[in-house]
Amino acid sequence: MLAAALIAAGWPRPLSAAERAASLYQRHCAACHGAGGAGDGPRSDRLDFPPHRFTDCSWMKLMSDATLFLAIKEGGAEIGMRPAMPAFGARLSDDEIAALVHLVRSFCAPPEPLAPSDPGATTPR
Ligand code: HEC
Secondary structure, three states: OHHHHHHHOOOOOOOOHHHHHHHHHHHHOHHHHOOOOOOOOOOHHHOOOOOOOOOOHHHHOOOOHHHHHHHHHHOHHHHOOOOOOOOOOOOOOHHHHHHHHHHHHHOOOOOOOOOOOOHHHOOOO
């Protein structure tokens, strides 16, 4: 039923880079980093050190895109982090890794900025 509906809606069609990254993430990363990037995947409690939460904006702010890219491509040890983070350079293309960097960043969604009329939104002096 569902498949028929999807085919009627124009599937299968080529996946966009974002969709492909999402499926790569669920396949290769979610076990440790968690389906929603909260560092709570089923394998995370078997690591000696759980992954950082990609949902933690204050942590992610400290990480450059280049660092995230290198972490995924070369593994944790390469960027001075724990070697529990595997290297994916042999399995994923640079384009796929770049799309994953974008995806990982999307887990940190900062709260909506306050509306200008909101008294809390005035800049503190
Ligand atoms: C076996 C568990 C495991 C898998 C699988 C895994 N990671 Fe990690 N990853 C880690 C751990 C642990 C760290 C933290 C290393 C540290 O902080 O020292 C890490 C760190 C990272 C970092 C560095 C930034 C940060 O906030 O810690 C990025 C980016 C990252 N992983 C992305 C990915 C992506 C994308 C995938 C899938 C392609 C993936 N990881 C798969 C365990 C894993």
